[in-house]
Every structure is written in structure tokens, then in C-alpha cells.
Amino acid sequence: MLQYDVVIVGAGGAGMNAALSASKDSNLRVAVLSKIYPTRSHTGAAQGGINAAMGFRDPTDSIDKHFRDTVKGSDFLADQDAVEFFTTYMPDIIRELDYYGVPFSRDEQGRVAQRPFGGASSPRTCYSADKTGHVILHTLFEQCLKNGVKFFDDWCLLSLVVENGKLEGLVAMDMRSGEIHPILAKSVVIATGGFGRIYWSRTTNAFNMTGDGTAACFEAGIPLKDPEFVQFHPTGLAGTGILMSEACRGEGGYLYNNKGDRFMSEYAPSKMELAPRDVVSRSIELEIRAGRGFGEGMTAHVLMDLRHLGKEKIMERLPQVRELALDFESVDIIKEPVGVRASCHYMMGGIHVQDYKTCATPVEGIHAAGECSCVSIHGANRLGGNSVADVVFFGKYAGLGAKETAQNRSLGNPSLVSAAANEWMSKFSRMRTKTTGNNLFEIRNRMAEAMWYNVGIFRTEKNMVQALETINELLEAYQDTFIGDSSVKYNTAFIHYVEVGNLLKLAKAVAMGAIARKESRGSHSREDYTERNDAEFLKHTLIHKEGDLYRLDYSPVKITKYQPEARAY
Amino acid sequence: MRTITFKINRFDGDRAWTQAYDLNHEEGKTLLWALTKIREEQDPTLNFTSACRHAICGSCAVRINGHAHLICKTSLDEILEIYKSDELAFAPQANFDVVRDLVVDWRPMTERLETVKPWLIPTEDGAADTGFIQTPKDFHKIASPTDCIQCGICASECEQLAENENFLAPFILNRAYRFAVDSRDAAPSEHIRPAFENDLWKCLHCHACVSQCPKGIRLDREIAYLRQESMKMGEVDNAGARHAYAFHDDVQSKGRLNETTLPLKTEGMLKTMRRIPFALRMVRTGKLNPLHFPKAVNGIDGVRRIYAKVKGGKK
Numbered sequence: 001m002l003q004y005d006v007v008i009v010g011a012g013g014a015g016m017n018a019a020l021s022a023s024k025d026s027n028l029r030v031a032v033l034s035k036i037y038p039t040r041s042h043t044g045a046a047q048g049g050i051n052a053a054m055g056f057r058d059p060t061d062s063i064d065k066h067f068r069d070t071v072k073g074s075d076f077l078a079d080q081d082a083v084e085f086f087t088t089y090m091p092d093i094i095r096e097l098d099y100y101g102v103p104f105s106r107d108e109q110g111r112v113a114q115r116p117f118g119g120a121s122s123p124r125t126c127y128s129a130d131k132t133g134h135v136i137l138h139t140l141f142e143q144c145l146k147n148g149v150k151f152f153d154d155w156c157l158l159s160l161v162v163e164n165g166k167l168e169g170l171v172a173m174d175m176r177s178g179e180i181h182p183i184l185a186k187s188v189v190i191a192t193g194g195f196g197r198i199y200w201s202r203t204t205n206a207f208n209m210t211g212d213g214t215a216a217c218f219e220a221g222i223p224l225k226d227p228e229f230v231q232f233h234p235t236g237l238a239g240t241g242i243l244m245s246e247a248c249r250g251e252g253g254y255l256y257n258n259k260g261d262r263f264m265s266e267y268a269p270s271k272m273e274l275a276p277r278d279v280v281s282r283s284i285e286l287e288i289r290a291g292r293g294f295g296e297g298m299t300a301h302v303l304m305d306l307r308h309l310g311k312e313k314i315m316e317r318l319p320q321v322r323e324l325a326l327d328f329e330s331v332d333i334i335k336e337p338v339g340v341r342a343s344c345h346y347m348m349g350g351i352h353v354q355d356y357k358t359c360a361t362p363v364e365g366i367h368a369a370g371e372c373s374c375v376s377i378h379g380a381n382r383l384g385g386n387s388v389a390d391v392v393f394f395g396k397y398a399g400l401g402a403k404e405t406a407q408n409r410s411l412g413n414p415s416l417v418s419a420a421a422n423e424w425m426s427k428f429s430r431m432r433t434k435t436t437g438n439n440l441f442e443i444r445n446r447m448a449e450a451m452w453y454n455v456g457i458f459r460t461e462k463n464m465v466q467a468l469e470t471i472n473e474l475l476e477a478y479q480d481t482f483i484g485d486s487s488v489k490y491n492t493a494f495i496h497y498v499e500v501g502n503l504l505k506l507a508k509a510v511a512m513g514a515i516a517r518k519e520s521r522g523s524h525s526r527e528d529y530t531e532r533n534d535a536e537f538l539k540h541t542l543i544h545k546e547g548d549l550y551r552l553d554y555s556p557v558k559i560t561k562y563q564p565e566a567r568a569y
Numbered sequence: 570m571r572t573i574t575f576k577i578n579r580f581d582g583d584r585a586w587t588q589a590y591d592l593n594h595e596e597g598k599t600l601l602w603a604l605t606k607i608r609e610e611q612d613p614t615l616n617f618t619s620a621c622r623h624a625i626c627g628s629c630a631v632r633i634n635g636h637a638h639l640i641c642k643t644s645l646d647e648i649l650e651i652y653k654s655d656e657l658a659f660a661p662q663a664n665f666d667v668v669r670d671l672v673v674d675w676r677p678m679t680e681r682l683e684t685v686k687p688w689l690i691p692t693e694d695g696a697a698d699t700g701f702i703q704t705p706k707d708f709h710k711i712a713s714p715t716d717c718i719q720c721g722i723c724a725s726e727c728e729q730l731a732e733n734e735n736f737l738a739p740f741i742l743n744r745a746y747r748f749a750v751d752s753r754d755a756a757p758s759e760h761i762r763p764a765f766e767n768d769l770w771k772c773l774h775c776h777a778c779v780s781q782c783p784k785g786i787r788l789d790r791e792i793a794y795l796r797q798e799s800m801k802m803g804e805v806d807n808a809g810a811r812h813a814y815a816f817h818d819d820v821q822s823k824g825r826l827n828e829t830t831l832p833l834k835t836e837g838m839l840k841t842m843r844r845i846p847f848a849l850r851m852v853r854t855g856k857l858n859p860l861h862f863p864k865a866v867n868g869i870d871g872v873r874r875i876y877a878k879v880k881g882g883k884k
Contacts, residue, residue, distance in 0.1 A: 036618070036620060037628070039626075039627065039718070039719050040618075040620050040626040040627060042620070042621065042626075044625050044626055045621050045623070045626065092698065094700065095698060095699055095700035096698075096700075097700075098695065098700030098701050099689075099691055099696065099697045099699075099700055099701065100689060101691075101748075101751065101753065101754075103708060103711045103712065103715045103751075104703075105708060106703050106704065106707075106708045107705075108705065109702070110702035110704045110707075111702065112700065128715075129712065131625070131716070134716075134718070135715050138715070139689075142688040142689070143688060145687060145688060146686075146688040153675065154668075176668055176674075206620040206621045206622070206626060207620055207622065208620050240622075240623075242622070243623070323624070324623055327623075327624065327642045328642070441609045483613060484612075485613050485614040486614075487581060487582075487614065487669070489582045489668070489669055490668050490672055492616050493613045493614065
């Protein structure tokens with residue numbers, strides 16, 4: 001049986017930085033499992049940048065301003081002790097990444113360049129053109145190679161084995177051989193990213209962002225925190241939902257409706273296009289609803305105009321964005337405006353982390369970092385540039401936390417972990433031979449449709465209850481689905497079956513949390529409860545899964561310095 | 570209704586075969602759309618990898634009619650137009666081991682990647698708690714090479730790699746280059762030497778990698794740079810360097826090559842002797858005249874002035 005001191009699941013920014021931290025104790029055996037090759041991870045898709053109050057571009061910027069902006073951006077749902085910790089030490093992370101070799105764009109003095117971003121009171125987003133996540137991901141991979149980190153590529157997490165609130169081990173499939181392995185571990189770090197694929201095609205997320213680690217934690221008894229907070233990025237390409245970086249607005253891009261007006265003046269007169277994502281996304285949708293968009297139905301959009309930036313600035317700062325608009329919409333942003341519309345981008349909610357310094361969850365031995373987790377530093381709405389920051393930052397502290405946990409725990413019970421693996425083996429062999437049942441892709445697509453139309457940018461009780469009913473039906477239908485591939489080796493049909501199962505559970509939690517939160521806060525925008533209601537809802541949602549029962553309760557928000565106030569931009 | 574036929578190389582770990590799938594043509598779609606549609610509507614056993622669908626993760630490189638493309642960003646209509654055919658052949662990337670269908674094994678390539686120490690060897694000008702100062706000009710030297718998404722297309726296209734396992738795939742040479750030119754790196758030779766020792770001079774200059782690179786990285790220029798640097802490191806006594814010197818010297822003195830002495834200068838007398846049968850065939854077909862010692866070309870003064878200028882400019 002495989003045995004490791006620390007097992008990290010996921011090899012994006014959080015997972016690889018966790019691996020580097022955990023490996024600092026050379027006596028520990030550390031392994032990283034990833035369902036894809038590490039440099040394919042979704043951290044690489046992050047474009048615009050990474051926030052840290054370096055004060056290079058604006059000497060008046062400060063850690064406190066970053067702290068305040070993040071709390072205000074979160075609509076006061078972020079835990080302020082965690083945000084303060086995060087903003088205080090982020091500048092150290094930038095220096096460390098620089099030392100690792102991240103090719104940051106530079107200012108005239110050779111310092112890391114910074115740009116303005118939505119919801120930020122100073123230009124503090126450090127960047128490398130518009131491929132910041134890509135270069136950070138590759139640099140962390142290089143550091144992992146340098147430090148001899150052991151990777152298991154094409155290994156998919158199936159479940160976490162927990163007994164009496166303590167980690168025993170995990171079960172994973174080696175996709176290439178098709179073997180299912182029980183793995184003993186003293187501690188694990190879950191770093192599997194978000195689950196934007198509950199909206200399937202209306203998302204900027206990669207195909208594999210299916211919340212495997214989040215769902216495994218949910219099944220293992222760790223609650224999901226604040227799942228109802230889903231970020232819709234305002235500028236997805238109209239046709240495909242592919243991301244046009246926030247750097248477009250950061251560098252000075254305009255948004256126009258079909259009247260030729262910069263409509264953000266109606267919604268955020270002082271910040272204009274640089275309002276936070278939730279505000280801009282809602283504004284775009286309202287313009288489209290009022291008939292001031294272009295096109296109709298799923299292809300309706302507004303225009304983003306970058307022409308006034310000039311060719312030189314576009315080529316220097318937004319080269320990837322230009323390529324994407326050319327490749328996917330046949331639009332050259334140097335010459336014409338491009339159609340954009342909001343697209344699901346990020347999950348503020350996730351695995352309940354209860355100690356922000358170690359990223360420990362309520363289950364002893366399990367830590368979580370990155371988008372899969374909810375610390376919470378993003379609250380009801382994450383600021384652009386705080387996600388890659390979160391990933392690298394909490395990846396580091398989760399790795400250190402898991403190292404310490406492993407130093408103080410022994411390996412779990414092999415027979416429990418084997419039994420869990422055996423269950424998966426039977427399931428795999430059953431699914432390989434089952435040839436009839438409900439169509440898996442239809443189940444997935446119906447889920448996405450229900451979520452997009454009913455638990456999307458604007459929400460009402462009636463619509464969400466309908467979505468929840470649909471999800472319940474689909475969970476039922478999922479029990480009798482089939483995969484149509486009998487192979488043992490590299491059976492992606494089976495992996496997709498596992499992924500859709502994960503998405504369904506998480507979609508249900510999103511809908512439940514959203515129905516119960518009878519207020520509008522950050523990204524959660526209800527047409528039947530249009531105001532924020534601090535008296536009743538200044539608290540975190542926690543959804544527990546106990547067998548087939550989903551139970552909802554709440555936990556308090558940590559407020560240290562900034563009392564809730566009206567959030568205007 | 571126009572039908573497009575996709576003939577796909579299948580492999581299940583033991584057995585290999587070709588399978589044809591038909592799709593109704595739809596305008597404005599990508600190759601990834603086609604494979605996804607086949608998998609979801611016709612054959613769930615078809616395996617390929619893809620993730621981000623916007624050309625940044627590097628998962629989805631596949632060979633179409635022999636050439637590797639990132640299928641997420643490649644337009645179906647453009648490919649049909651290029652080949653003037655409604656039948657396309659899909660195959661996994663060349664120069665990789667196949668896991669299943671269009672899925673390839675990256676482990677051996679990763680091991681090869683490690684030979685060039687693909688990580689920053691930091692100078693003493695920086696530290697983990699201070700970072701570095703790097704000029705915008707120095708950043709620009711690494712901007713393009715760090716665009717590499719490690720999709721493997723250059724490796725699939727590489728004619729040298731197809732014949733010579735010792736050669737490093739172009740993306741690996743790119744990684745060596747990326748650190749060799751980084752102002753923060755203390756030891757460029759640590760990245761360059763392994764490239765040199767793994768047949769750096771065997772690159773054929775065929776430009777297949779450059780022409781297919783989805784990020785437009787000038788791998789050819791990078792390889793030229795690595796070679797020059799290896800010569801500066803003293804690696805001048807090898808066929809590649811001698812060949813380069815022979816070109817340099819011939820053109821400087823005569824404005825053109827002397828094809829008779831070129832192999833002598835490159836490979837020495839002994840090895841050149843082994844090529845006599847080949848040389849004789851060339852003589853017979855009129856490709857080579859061993860008695861011809863070319864005179865300097867008209868305008869040789871101009872050539873020499875160019876040399877002087879280039880050398881002066883370097884100082």
C-alpha cells in the first residue's frame with residue numbers, strides 16, 4: 001500500500017506551493033496527485049495579476065488599504081483576521097516568487113510592475129503582461145522539479161477516508177493503468193480548484209474544474225462554506241465565455257451599450273469600469289435586459305473598447321487577450337471593440353477552513369488551499385488579482401500546516417482505507433459493464449441549464465427552488481446512468497462520471513445556500529430581497545452532508561477593524 | 570448537408586486501429602468542438618485531453634494530417650480550407666509514447682526536461698526576502714520564451730527528435746535559453762552545457778517547430794544563441810562548431826562556400842574519408858567539382874565590410 005507523510009491533491013499554484021513548503025522537512029515523504037499534468041492546471045489561465053501592497057507604482061498604497069479594499073469588496077463577509085494576515089504577508093510572497101524566477105513585468109526602476117484593478121483604491125496588481133498565472137504556475141513547477149517533488153500525474157482523487165473526525169487516508173485512481181489505490185497519509189492538502197463547471201458551458205473555467213477535492217471533503221464530513229457566492233466575470237467573450245482579463249479594464253478599457261454610452265456611469269459613477277466584478281457583471285446584464293445590448297438570447301452582449309489604448313500598449317500589456325479575441329471572435333481589439341458578457345468565473349465558497357494560519361479544516365489531518373477552499377478572505381465577492389494571490393499564499397501556509405500535522409500524527413488504519421478502495425473498485429467494474437441507463441451528458445447539461453437560468457447572476461426564490469428540484473431529480477437520475485466505456489486503462493468516461501457526480505452534489509449546496517440567504521450581498525443578488533441584511537445574514541453559510549441529508553447552518557463572521565457600511569463605488 | 574469525416578488513430582494499450590466518424594459540418598467551429606461532439610454523441614470511448622480551451626494549458630495538441638495543432642484554437646474551417654478536403658486524419662503527437670487514442674505520456678519528456686536544470690539559479694543580487702531588480706529590457710529577453718505552454722507541438726514536429734533520442738525537444742532548449750538569458754540567473758552555462766552535450770548542433774534548421782509553435786516562439790534563434798554561447802564557453806572543437814567556423818571563414822575570405830574543404834574542416838580527414846563514396850556520387854551527378862576552388866565573389870570587399878561592421882558592433 002502506498003504510504004506518504006503528506007499527500008497533496010492538485011498541482012496548480014496552491015498544490016505546488018504547498019508541496020514546496022511541506023518538502024522543507026526533508027524527513028517527510030511528500031507526494032502530489034494531479035488528474036492532469038501539473039502545468040495544465042487552471043492557475044495558468046489567470047491573466048491579469050496578483051495583488052500585493054508593494055507600493056511601487058503608488059507609494060501611498062499600504063497593507064491597510066489592501067486589507068480595507070478586500071473587506072469592502074467582500075461586502076463585509078470576509079473574516080478580517082484572515083484578510084489582515086493575507087494582506088500583511090503578500091508582499092513577501094511576491095519577493096519570493098521573484099526569487100524563484102517568475103518573469104514579472106517591470107517598472108522603469110526594475111521593480112515588479114503594478115497596474116490598477118477593479119475595486120482597488122491603488123494600483124497594486126503585480127503582473128507579467130496578461131499571463132501572470134501562467135508564468136507563476138510554470139515557475140512553481142520548475143521549483144518542484146528542482147526540489148525533487150514526487151508527482152503522480154493522471155491520478156484522480158476518488159475519496160478521503162475519515163473515521164471519527166480524523167484522516168485515515170485517501171483513495172485515488174491511476175488513470176493510465178486504471179488501478180485504484182488506497183493511500184495512507186498523515187496529512188493531506190486539498191488544492192483541486194473551483195467548480196465553475198456546474199454552469200458547464202457558461203464559464204471561464206477549464207473542463208476539469210469539477211470540484212473533486214471539494215466534493216470529497218463534503219462527503220467526508222467537512223462542511224461547505226458560503227457556496228452560494230459565485231463570481232461572474234464581467235468580460236467573458238460573447239460567443240464562448242472565454243476570459244478577457246480584468247487587465248482590459250485595469251489598463252483603461254471602456255464598456256459601451258448599443259446607445260454608445262459608457263453605461264457604468266449609471267451604476268458606479270466614481271469607479272466606472274473599475275468597479276468590482278459583481279457590480280460590473282450585474283450592470284452588463286441589466287443593460288442587456290433593458291434592450292441596450294447587442295444581439296439576442298445566449299449571444300446578447302455589450303462592447304468592450306480598447307482601441308484608445310493604442311497598439312503599443314495593447315501589444316505590451318494585453319498580448320494574450322488580443323490573440324484570444326482574434327482566435328475566438330475574429331476581432332482585432334486594436335481595430336474594433338469586442339463583444340463581452342458575464343461568465344461564471346470563480347467560487348468564493350468552498351471547503352470550510354477553520355484555521356487560516358494552517359488552512360486546517362474541522363477534520364484532523366485535512367488542510368485545504370486555493371479556490372477549492374473558503375478561508376474566507378473573499379467573502380461575498382472576490383477582488384480581481386486576489387485569487388492567484390490566495391492560491392500562492394495559502395498554498396504556502398497549508399503546506400507548512402500539513403508538514404506540522406504530519407510531524408505530529410501517525411499513519412491511519414490500512415484496513416479502513418483498503419475497504420474504501422475496494423468499494424471504488426467494485427463501482428468501477430460495475431460502471432464498466434453497465435450498458436444502459438440515463439445519458440450522463442444530458443444530466444450534466446440539464447444541471448448547467450438549471451443553474452445558469454435559475455441560480456445565476458440574478459436570483460429569486462421561485463427560480464432557485466425550481467433549480468433545486470431539478471438538481472434533486474438529476475441526482476436521482478445519476479444513480480442509473482452509464483458511461484459506455486468498458487476499458488480499464490485511461491477511462492476518461494469513468495472519470496467524467498465521477499466529476500458529474502461531484503458537480504451535482506456541489507450544485508445542490510449552491511442552490512440551498514442561495515435559497516436560504518434572503519438578502520443581496522456581493523455576488524449573491526436577489527430580486528426578491530434586494531438589500532443587504534446584516535442583522536440576519538452577516539454570517540457564513542455552512543452546509544453539511546450527512547449521507548443523503550444536506551443540513552444547513554451558519555457561523556459568525558470575524559470582524560476586527562472595519563464595521564459594515566454601505567458599499568458604493 | 571456537408572459531412573466531414575474524421576479518421577482517428579485509436580489505441581487501447583494493446584491494439585491500434587483507425588476509426589472514421591462523420592459529423593455534419595457547422596461553420597465557425599474548432600477542432601476541439603469536433604472531437605468533443607464525437608465523444609459526447611457517438612463514442613464515449615474516444616480519448617483525448619483538453620482543459621482550458623483557450624490555448625494556455627497546452628493539453629490538447631493533436632496531429633491533423635501529420636502536423637500538430639492545439640485543437641482548441643484551431644478553426645475547423647481553416648483546416649478544411651488548407652487541405653481542400655472534407656476528410657481529416659487525427660493522430661497523437663509524434664515522438665511521444667501513446668497512452669490511449671490521442672493521449673500521450675509526458676513522463677519521459679519531463680525527465681529529459683530536467684537535464685537542462687529548468688529552474689533559476691539565482692545570482693547574489695537577489696534574495697528570497699528582497700526579490701530582484703530587473704530592467705524592463707532584461708524582462709523583455711525572457712518575455713517570449715516564458716510564453717511556452719509546454720504543449721509539445723515542437724517536439725512532435727521535430728525531425729531531429731524523430732531520428733535521435735539524444736536530442737532535446739525544442740521546448741526543452743527553450744527552457745535552457747530562458748534561464749541562460751535571464752539577468753537573475755547566475756550560471757547560464759549550467760543550462761547551456763547540458764543542451765550542448767545532448768546534440769545541440771544536430772538541429773536541422775528545418776523550422777518545423779517554429780512554424781507550428783502556437784505562441785510564435787523563435788526556437789531557431791534561441792538554438793542559434795545556445796550554440797554561440799557554447800562556443801564562447803570553449804566548446805569549439807566539435808563538428809558543429811567547426812562547421813560554423815568553416816562557413817564563417819569561407820564566406821569571409823571568398824564570399825562563398827568551398828564545398829570540397831567544408832567536410833574536411835567540419836569532420837576532419839578521417840571521417841571525411843568515409844564519405845568518399847558519397848562524394849563520388851555527388852561528383853558523378855555534377856553536384857560537386859573537387860577541382861574547383863572558388864575565387865572570391867564580385868563585391869568581396871562589401872562582404873568583408875559587413876564582417877567588420879558586425880564584429881565592431883559587438884564590441
